[in-house]
Amino acid sequence: MPLERSVPLSVLDLAPVVEGGTPAESFRHTMELARLAERLGYNRYWLAEHHNMAGIASSATSVVIGYVAGGTKRIRVGSGGIMLPNHAPLVIAEQFGTLESMYPGRIDLGLGRAPGSDQSTVRALRRDLRTHGEDFPELLSELRHYFNPPEGEYMPVRATPGEGQQVPIWLLGSSGFSAKLAGELGLPFSFASHFAPEYLMQAIHLYRSSFRPSGALEKPYVMIGVNIVAADTDDEAQFLATSQQQQFLSLIRGRPGKLKPPVADMDALWQPHEREALRSKFQFGVIGAKAAVENRLQEILRDTMADELIVTSQIYDHQARLRSFEIIAEAGGLQAAD
Known part of the structure; x- marks a missing residue:
């Protein structure tokens, strides 16, 4: 059954490093998945900034974005996201200005305010431990200033490349903070319901109710x-x-690691309260064949009226992961590119 309302589908690739695998292998798999996503008609391909996580290879996110953009032709490529407080805004403006110069019209800059790791790594990133993202609006304003300085204003420091580049900026969030800020600034908003589903409906309402049209976006x-x-x-x-499920279980227990092979019985691994915690994380997800995916996508779109869905699919076997995205494309009614 075709979806009642079709929307673009995109890919969020966490560049998983599997047990027995290497980051080099993960990057080859990322490229293969990105090329498949482009052929299947996915809209964008995003990579996320995480640090000190053995199971995620995309810590140098801008570098991996350039790698993927260079190996594809049409699909938009970007960050889901860059954790802005980890970086000087000038550096991000230069990096994404460079990417946009190389791959014009194809680069997205999704921004988050979390560190993307633990407190020890925060120290290693030279972040100010006294802040918890409260300075994100100021950092964002500085970054946007580098891309589009007011006409005639003296700029002792300029982003080259970067200045004048029309790189779409998205705000990412798992709570109401970025939702409200994105609405007030008239920017597109992406919510991390793949790991914080309990706040999704509240954040969407806050974003839409606070939205003000801008030069970037006329409507939410x-x-x-x-x-x-x-x-x-x-x-x-x-x-x-x-x-x-094992990956989430490792995170809950504070022992993140590489993506493990599937097992026949999760009940042998988790406690009942852990099982319930994991189930709550999959409120806006689906596990199943094409029919189950179609039905769940229809429910999600009906409940949220989302404009786009970005899919993550953490699967140990690479060929099975590719097949998962093929089935999702079929269920979502995507049209394969010529």
């Missing part, structure tokens, strides 16, 4: 993150999903 535009593990049968999808 919401993209939400969705966990999907798809396979040719429901049973196979349930089996494949145990890799992601």
Whole structure:
């Protein structure tokens, strides 16, 4: 059954490093997935900044974005996201100005305000431990100033490349802070419902109710993150999903690691309260074959009226992961590119 309302689908790639694998292998898999996503008709391909995590290879996010953009032709490539408080705004303006110069009209800059790691790593990143993202609006304003300085204003420091580049800026969030700020600034907003689903509806309402039209956007535009593990049968999808469930379980226990192979019985690994915690994280996701994915996508779009969905699919076996995105594209009614 076709979706009642079709929206663009995009990919959030966490560049997983699997047990027994290497980052080099992960990057080859990222390129293969990005090229497949482009052929299948996905709208954008985003990578996320995480640090000190053995199972995620995209810590040098801008570098990986350039790698993916250079290996594809049409799909938009960007950050989901760059954690702005980890960086000087000038450096991000220069990096994304460089990317936009190389791949014009294809680069997105999604920004978050969390550190993307633990407190020890925050210290290693030279962040001020006294702040918890409260200075994000000021950093964002500085960054936008580098891209588009007021005409005639003296600028002792300029972003080259960067100044004058029309790089779309998105705000990312898992709470109401960025939702309200994105609305007030008239920027597109992406919510991390793939790991914070309990706040999704509240954040969407806050964003839409606070939205003010801007030069960037005339009306609100919401993209939400969705966990999907798809396979040719429901049973196979349930089996494949145990890799992601183990990954969440490791995070809950404070021991993040590489993506593990699937297992036959998660009940042998988790406690009942951990199982319930993981179930709550999959409120806006689906595990199953094409029919289950279609039905759940329809429900999500009906409930949220989202303008776009960005899908993450943490699967240990690379070929099974590629197949998952093929099934998702079919369920979402994407049109394959020529």
